[in-house]
Amino acid sequence: MSDTALMEAAERGNLEGVKRNLNQVGKQGGYGETALIRAAINGHANCIPLLEKEIGMQNNWGWTALMYAAFNGNADCARLLLLEAGKQTTKEYNDFPSGTTALMMAAHQNHPEVVKLLLPHEQGLKDSKGHSAQWHANNSSWGGNFTRVRKLLKNEGSKRAPPPPKESVFLHICTVAGDVEGVRKYVSHARYQDPTGMTALMLAAEKGYVDCIPLLKGELRMQNNEGETALMLAVRQGHADCIHLLEEEAGMQDKGGWTALMHAAYNGHSNCIPLLKEEVEKKNNSGQTALMKAAMVGHFNFIPLLEKEIGKQDSSGWTALMFAAFYGKTDCIRHLLSETGKQATKNCNGFPPGATALMLAARRNHPKIVELLLPYEQGLKDSKEHTAKQYAKKKKKGNSTRIIQLLEKEGTERIPPPSPGLTSQERINKLTAENESLKKELSQPEGKTSSLENPPTRTKETLISAAIQGDLDALRRHLDQAGQKDSSGMTALMHAASRGQTEVVRLLRPLEARLQDGRGWTALMHAVRGGHEECVGLLLLEQDIADMEHDSPEDIATKSYEEADGERKVVYKKIVSLLEKKSQLPRLPKNLSGYHLTAVLGKGTFGAVYAGHGNGRNVAVKVVNLGGHDDKGREMLRREAEILLSIDHPNIIRCLGTGEDSLEDIFVLVTELCCGDLHGEMDRRRKARSSYSDQEVWRMVREVADALTYLHKKRHVHRDLKPANILLSSDGRCVLGDFGIARTLGDSSWMATHAGTQPYMAPEIHQGENYNKSVDVWALGVVAYEMCTGRLPFRNVAAIIEEMAAPSLEGRPSDLAAFISRMLSKDPKDRPTAKDVWVVAEEENAKAMILSLFSESMKQHYSLKTSFEGRPNTFKAVDSMNKPCMIEVVPHPEGPSLLNSPTELKDLRHQNVLEYSCVIDDGKGRVFIVTAWHPSTLQDAMTRRLGNGEIKQHLRQLALGLEYLHGKGIVLRSICPKSVLLSDDGECILGGLDCASFISDAPCKPVGETLRRPPEMQQGRTSYRPSADIWALGLLAYELCTGRLPFTTEEQVARMDAPPPEERDQDLVTLVLRMLEKNPERRPTAQEVVRTLRRR
Template sequence: MSETALMKAAMDGDLEGVKRNLNQVGRKDEDGWTALMFAAWKGHANCISLLEKEIGMWDNWGWTALMLTAFNGKTDCIQLLLSEAGEQATKNSTITLNGNTFTFPSGTTALMMAARGNYPEVIELLLPYEQGLKDSEGHTAQWYANNGDPNRGDFTQVRELLEYEGTERVPPPREECLLVASAVTGDIEGIKKHLDHVGYQDPTGTTALMMAATYGHSDCIPFLEKEIGMQDKGGRTALMWAASECNIDCARLLLSEAGKQTTKNIAINLYGKTVPFPSGTTALMMAAHYNRSEVVKLLLPYEQGLTDSEGHTAKWHANNGDPKRRDFIQVRELLENERSERIPPPPKESVFLRRFATVGDVEGVRKYVSHAGYQDPNGTTALMLAVSYGHSSCISLLEKEIGMQDNDGKTALMKAAMKGHTSCIPLLEKEFAKKDSNGWTALMHAAAKGHSDCIPLLEKEIRMRNKRGWTALMEATFEGHAECIRPLLSEVGKQTTRNCDDFPSGTTALMIAARWGHSDCIPLLKEEIGIQDSDGTTALMKAATKGHANCIPLLKEELGMQNKRGWTALMSAAHNGCTDCIPLLKEEFKVQDNDGKTALMEAAMSGHPNCIPLLEEEIGMQDNDGSTALMWAAFKGHAHCVRLLLSEAGKQTTRNSRFTLYGRTVSFPYKITALMLAAHENRPKIVQLLLSYEQEMEDSEGHTAQWYANNSSKEGDFTQVRQLLENERTERILPPPNPGEMLELRERVNELTTEIESLKKDLSSSKNTLEETKKELSQLNQENSSLKQQLQKANDKAKKYQDMYEDLQKASDQNRALTTEKTTLQEQHSKTTEDLKRALADQKARILALEEENARLRGESLITAVNGEDLKAIRRRLDQAGQKDSSGMTALMHAASRGQTEVVRLLRPLEARLQDGRGWTALMHAVGGGHEECVGLLLLERDLRDGEGRTAEDVANGLPDGKKKITPLLRKKVQLPDLPEELSSFQPTWRLGRGAFGTVFSAWSEDHGNCALKVVEYEEMERTIVDSLRREMGTIPSLEHPHVLRYHRVHDDPDNGTAYLVMEWCSGTLLDEVRGRGERGEPFRDDEVWRCLREMASGLAYLHEKRYVHRDLKPGNVLLSSDGRCVLGDFGLARALGDSSRTKTTAGTLLYMAPEIHREERYDKSVDVWAMGVMGYELCTHALPFRNVVAIIEETPAPSLEGRPSELADLISRMLSKDPKDRPTAREVLEEAVRHQ
């Protein structure tokens, strides 16, 4: 009989296929093999319980499924087939595997086969049942161990087990094995069928519960409750198995075993690696070794501080864990302060009660309800778990727990409200009006989560406040849940009672809505219009401060109101540079605050030149001391603002005044000028701008700007300013007015900007056809072209005026030599000169404005994406990193100023340590905005100073609450490596992450810009790892190719046991792209697959021609440069090919490794082509071609690629040929991919 569908499914471990074809159970193929035998041969333990009817059947040579699985050393299958123990082969037989031939005489047993294959764990299981049996040649299992396959390694352990092989045997188990088999597959019905065998332990002490925990079948555990607490012969518990395998749901149900320790030295085989553990090992230690952070967090309260027989704690096991288990940072942080105090483990009955409550199993809850009242380390009860999942039917049974609160003070009612489970709320009325540790009620939690249907059920809690004085209405508004406002309207008019972050006492729900731009909430809260908080701030001011222009028309009734400082909404908008809001607040133009300051002055002080043209009606106004907007801009160093305010030049203060900047206050006598302020503050650019208009003017004490430059109290090098003022003359020109032509130009620029923005909006909202998009882009380019033409005309006109000015200056010099009789002519010439100077200054300002606007339009793409908080668009434009807008700000600075944490994290390595026009860094912008999380991400910039010599800490100290909130963050220690002198040109900027063999930092240098720096401390590493590292350092200096990672510098410091590798910066990996596409459901297009193959093959062909084989190609080692190129990296496993061009060392990542590596055969560079084929297949399907190592080794080819061009499918199929000789070379792959470019 030929192979059946059932046999094929069993061979593949296809559980669903086995279930579909169970009608074929009992059939045999031409060799007498059954489906069970195929499953056993391949080690698919999960199929055995379904095929139990075939247990005991023989093939044509008298072999059983147990013998076949013993031959391959499949321990899990052995445990399930022990009922076949004692059977012996009926005929001589020969097996050929991987080119090796094995002969067995009749009478051979499973134990003999395990002895020959050197499988000690299998022998331990089979010995009680088959010891002493002999084959037809009189050989026992001991003989097979002494004459075993020499290629199978050291037989010491096997020979010790069989040294005293006896003749007394016990009968094999029958039904007991079926219980274990059901536990392996999670077959609850099978477990119920064999419940009378619960408690059975095989010869190694393994129970059905341990197998269920190993395979992650948490649903089976309550049925195997009697086995909880049992230990195998090494002292292992089911909890330990669950912890090793990271089966967190099982671990939760087995917590009553916490605290148990192994009684013997044991070895765990996981991921193809056997790891020894000493006696005294706990489940927590195993979880720490295998980097199971969730399990570590669960077990820590119960097992922390315990030590094994060698004195090691879980922390030690984490620090010496399996290096292949990725980054141990989280586990090590959990165990950093491992203490010795432990809490007792929960009773198993309480654990099961919680389990049944979680799934809503009423009968299960009823069975264990007598154990209600237990709280876990977080204070959670079974009732809380039940209502969190909406199981209202469990509430009455768990009434005893009503009123209990967890560690945060939350009740079951609150947890139901947070999840929106309305059916649970009426049953928990006894918990109404309770508050958690922050004073929150269930109603507040429901409102904050937007569960409007819960609010009527919790009306008894309406008008209650939490600890910060907030109501449920305020919490709903904070989150923007407009649908929750109507049922809470009775709370309208309430004001907070305490200061909280951005909200002082007296804040209303309306103010909260305005602050966050929730325009849909504002109409519902109109009764609160006109209310002011304790600072006098209104909702309108909140909206204007944050630039929410869409909210302003809804709050127009508050126009003209002022806070306690006298500020208006307009001043708030100007102070924060919110240009969209200013035109909507024109009714507040020319209003002055308590100090006489205007919105224009606030814009000038804060350095927002874009606001100044919008506030031109306020130009010329002076505050209570006579200060102008120009003076404030000059004092604070905002040259862009000064240029637009030159019409105020020549004005002087009318009273003694004080100017403050970042906590530093300077007093000046009256009659001070903007030039004097700029000279005092060492602003050479501004001094140069103002000199012609204000030179030689004197203050009330007779001091000129030159005197202020020579006698400034400020530190710094004043050389440039003093040189500008060295020949300060008395001749001054009149300040430029606001000429109509300049205003027209500004208006035109604004019109063009508006048109461009409109086109962008149209472009983003209407992508119906490609032709429409091209047309809109064409219009945008035409407008840009027009703008450039205007710029060129302005340049030409400016040059013309410059030539005229030079000619007239010569005429003026000649006139000074004339006699007094030509006074009239001299005056005429002077007037003409002044007019031309004014015109020239005007033209320069216009040219500058156009240049800045044009620069802004050219470089706005990345910055616009940041301002739109579009992470996808940002990633597409990372190649623009480093570009600046007209004020010198980078995209990172914009993100920092807005508190966009994720964007800052993305852009930090690319733009850190850059400075804008006034010298501000991204850190300073984050400090100025009070964004604490962004400040923490940008600490690498805290040593930099701005144009005034201030650090970020100086900026923080000048802010309200800055010393309290921000300064401590700025003093936080950042762990960056100290580089040796040879690498002094590189500046580490941040820690990016830790890999298996080192820590990676971002770095920067003047020669190379942004770089990646890998620091490897190898002193205590294994010799093989150090050899791998030295191989990488020896390989990389000679490699230079656009698709191979370039290393700028490598340095070995053997005295400190540390290696440093500086490499080019790449913004991500192919793995990131594959995962991102998978999450978005976005497949790779055919042309994208061809491009990736082309670029990878190009780099690979280069490596192969240099006689290097990579050996660890996978998506995580294919980096993506900032321009999107695929770059091959991570050469730790690269190896130079010797004379034979073949090697035999096992290396790489399992599912990307070629069959010949798994078979431990010699291999060559074709293994890299195989790995590239796996990646090509993954790009096409978002799946790997082979699910496990067995599938890779088998002759069966990869599933065919559907829906892809035949040329692409054929190429990838050839790359995945099981025979290396049939695979194309990397050069051939490249040539094929180039043909499809």
């Protein structure tokens, strides 16, 4: 009999479809399977209540729905199918002999949760070969860790409990479905507990069925085998609306002493915590609190809700702060600093009594946490007289250089812990608090102390300390801290202004201008008080702000002048004069009234540029008096505005608005406010005799080329690219600005207008010839040359026009020098396009980034060559023996992956499986993979039509590889043409093993392209089995036969709606369709595919 509509709906978990076709209940398919069996195979527990009439039915081999649920590890389904417990198969199938039980299948497949459910009902039963469930667990061919299953079956007895009462199971079934009427019908059979101790009330609470809970109140305060209550199960799932219905269970604890509040804190359900106040301060069997549980997993936002538990210690003396330090939860550390100074009282997790949070962080290699804790806990010793510095040196894995640097000068003077119970703003202020000597300095604004001139080591990596020291490089590394304040409310900009750090003020002005400290002072006021005239000039955009005493910057300057004497009086007089000169700020057009001007920044080519503020941000406002411009000038202004408004790119200045005022006769352009430009930065470097690194040059080239590529694609040419027009954003990006003479190309790609800045203009412009967008690439080459050498490549226009090339770049890598030389080709046809420049620079940037991540040992063993197009983290390399290999850097996998078992991965040896010679986890979320070098893939071979013989040969090789992997208990999880590599002699090699996992690690997240996932994955099943790899191999075979995938939508995958491959051997077509069988149980194994192809 063919599949019924009911079977198909159950297989997909389509409840409405099941309800519509209930008249087909009891019908069986060609292999005897029922709709209930289909639902159980795919884990659709919600369908089981509708199909209860099929409970007990068996297919042609005697398999029941419970057996399929057990085989696939679907515990929710197995719980509802316990009425089938005790049944045994009638025929050998799928390597299981007749007489096999559901318990044996769960044991063989390593599903401990299902084993716990079935053990009381099926222990002691034996199959036709005399094997028990314990034997199946001990002799399973599946990989993975069977410890839990074997422990459960170690004392497998022979006395079995009968299947549970039918009505009790039906109550559970109705509860899982949220069927209120069904619950009401069977509620008289409440208080039944399944083999794991679960009651109907617990199931309702776990699902969040608030309408069922009141009907089951007779089960309140019952506990399952782990001691858990319905309240705990509801909270663990975040069902806050169930809590008031289950409040009678508040305060109860499970076998480990956990409360519902602890479950909420650990699982991240902040909505539940306020409703469980009476459980605050309770401790589990280890003395741990809910706050400690939250700290373990990093739920820092829960800490204010659990504030009463701050300072508590568990039975080993550990605090929430210690747990946060141990597990690397930096955000929690910042909220728990009031616990600093506490020490462990007993041995715990390998740490002796006396251990501190700082010691834990040092051993576990958490540098950011060490930096936060050092001032509070430095110098403390454990019971063995060890300090944090000694713990850092005993660290077992990862690079500890940063930790050792932080602890190198570990002192003994500690600052007291901050008080608990701070407001949110006070907490933020405390995050970046300076040490005690810095606090004293802040109260004496006119003086300087050695502590400020030589800040302690721990502050070197903060934005505030970098501002104090005037360290621009450190500032750029920590711009993400902009806006943070110290304990007095001062920002980095305020510190810099108070000390006269002009360049720091210029850099931080767009990010922190117009903020106020605890007494209402702005950075301008600090600059005024410090007598720093140049900083005052940079901060005039704050001139309109008054402090809490209603004093303006002008008032502060006047008062300082009156109090000063000698040279200081002269300085303050200049500042008073500067502030008294009120700029005549123009009125903006009505459509820009949300912005107000605060100070003059400078004069541009077409008008004045002002600092402005509005809509919560600082901006630059170009205001041009149209009266001084002819029609051509006005047109250029409008053209700049039109171009900017049509552009959206991270490396091009962002236009926030434009406007014209006919009465004032002005044109206004509002853009984001940048920190400066490349011209000013290059000038600063020249004065400091500091050169740009190769990586900095490549970065500038990459970012500007990216902007030019975008512009050229939109048919815009900048025509005035130079350092002064490459702006520097607050986050360090190069941003292309000043589009005053930019041109939009018409039908022709050529221009003839003489435009630009002479040293950066291409030779064809100087010669009066027609030119195209390559002039922008020439200008970029000039800028790159200037960054490398500190001088222009050509001394005058004559040298630009002459045929002689620019002087060679000495002391720079040959690839960089040669590429800049290409950009400076006198013939525009020889120059690369902007896209070509970006591609090369992107590759160099990726190489530099990867190299920076390499450990010293990797740098000694491997040398990067080229990257792969579209794969920036994959490189061809050579090892120390000059043997080619491939290096890839991938994120550390979140779920099950062979990357978590590098030894097993490197031990794989098969001619059709990629060889992994090195797998290194750097401990920072990245994994470095070194594999054999195979330059071409099956995707490359598919550019031509393959013959039947070639396809069969490829399939046989791939099936051999899968047979080997499946025999090792591994599923590949992702097979596609680009992941199949080709050896030099054309042999197919399975790659992409970083996606692979052990079969026992299922369920796993689906990976790869959606249309390459088998139907069981489309329907919500998450357990990868070898049959999923066979499906993927079938898709690949179809693609080899036809040149395309058989499906274009997920619905087609679910229906297996694909025509057979045409014009191919019938035996090949039959095999492909067998591999693409919708039912995973009917697909051939890899071994069967090999045999089939071997016969043919």
